[in-house]
């Protein structure tokens with residue numbers, strides 16, 4: 001089943017020096033249960049594309065269809081609902097909620113999207129090695145532990161599409177590899193699709209497909 005289909009997506013930003021055209025007609029697609037690495041040099045627009053797909057920003061032109069819905073047709077609350085349910089984003093900076101403990105962070109998006117399933121969340125906590133850390137707060141966790149919570153938060157909401165922006169970019173190599181193992185295993189078990197931005201050809205090679213962005217188009 002086609003999960004994601006982006007067609008001719010363009011995006012520019014206003015800067016002090018005039019408009020900067022970042023994406024110039026990007027098309028890509030992803031089937032449920034498969035993974036795609038998005039590579040490209042710094043500034044090539046990888047994060048911009050991921051944010052558009054995640055409904056965190058809107059394209060100037062083009063279409064993004066996720067699980068059959070054209071997200072251009074959604075209003076702000078509709079896009080917010082998309083981000084908490086169908087689509088989950090794992091950021092390089094973890095982005096956990098500092099005032100909530102691990103258990104509440106894990107369940108946060110699932111609760112907001114009406115997808116909370118206590119048994120499934122407990123299973124994820126166990127698989128992610130978080131069961132003994134449930135009452136800790138994010139600042140009391142290592143980077144690797146925080147990223148495991150962020151992955152769990154996305155999967156707890158049963159997201160069909162997981163977007164990850166350099167998810168191991170803030171971790172040392174051994175910790176990053178362990179986090180990547182868990183991400184790939186759990187995404188594959190849940191049958192979600194994964195779109196991951198990475199600078200690392202080594203990490204990109206672990207995903208099913210690799211595409212590169214260059215000068216605003218898929219190279």
Ligand SMILES: Nc1ncnc2c1ncn2[C@@H]1O[C@H](COP(=O)(O)OP(=O)(O)OP(=O)(O)O)[C@@H](O)[C@H]1O
Pocket residue numbers: 013014015020022040041042043044045046047048049
């Ligand atoms: N809100 C914004 N306003 C102005 N320019 C922006 C904005 N967001 C991104 N840009 C510019 O768009 C270009 C692409 O940025 P983007 O973050 O998508 O690149 P990237 O490929 O993810 O880079 P990196 O690998 O360094 O994270 C950059 O030149 C960046 O400065």
